[in-house]
Amino acid sequence: MQAELLPCPFCGSSARYAGGTASGVYIVCGGPSPCGGKGPSRKNSSEAAHAWNRRPIPAPADRAKWEALREACNGLEDWLHEDDCKCGQCYRIKAITQALAALDAKEQG
Numbered sequence: 001m002q003a004e005l006l007p008c009p010f011c012g013s014s015a016r017y018a019g020g021t022a023s024g025v026y027i028v029c030g031g032p033s034p035c036g037g038k039g040p041s042r043k044n045s046s047e048a049a050h051a052w053n054r055r056p057i058p059a060p061a062d063r064a065k066w067e068a069l070r071e072a073c074n075g076l077e078d079w080l081h082e083d084d085c086k087c088g089q090c091y092r093i094k095a096i097t098q099a100l101a102a103l104d105a106k107e108q109g
Contacts, residue, residue, distance in 0.1 A: 001046050001063075002017060002046075002049065003045070003046060003049035003050070003053070005017075005027060005049055005053065006052065006053045007030075007086075007091055008029040008030075008031065008035060008037045009033060009037065009038040010029065010035050010036075011029060011037065011088045011091070011096075012033040012086070012087065012088035012089075012091030012092060013029050013030065013031020013032070013034065013088070014029075014030045014031075014036065015027050015028065015029060015030050015037075015052060016028060016030030017048065017049075018038075019041060022063070023041055024041035024042055024043055024108065025042055025044060025045045025047075025048040026038060026039050026040060026041045026042065026048050026052075027039040027044070027048050027049065028053075029089055031075035039051050039052035048094055056058070066103070070077055071101065072099060073096060073097070076093050076097060077093065077097060078094060079093055080093055080094070
């Protein structure tokens with residue numbers, strides 16, 4: 001059974017498995033108008049899915065940069081269309097707000 005794939009990190013569209021040749025298995029943007037996003041090649045679909053689904057959360061370099069980032073992102077949720085909207089804009093806003101929440105938790109933990 002293949003792992004569930006997160007949407008494309010570049011455009012928010014669905015993703016699909018590709019490859020399966022000597023070059024390995026990889027994940028690509030599978031939306032109706034693919035953006036060209038491609039994950040790293042791995043030896044099997046499980047490793048390819050794990051690599052695709054990783055969303056690294058960068059740690060802020062210092063307090064001033066962290067506060068500037070927080071201020072710049074203040075009010076992003078106001079731009080969401082609906083809670084269940086799957087468009088690229090809403091996907092990116094949700095990803096940013098989730099990453100900020102994870103950074104908050106990491107900083108407090």
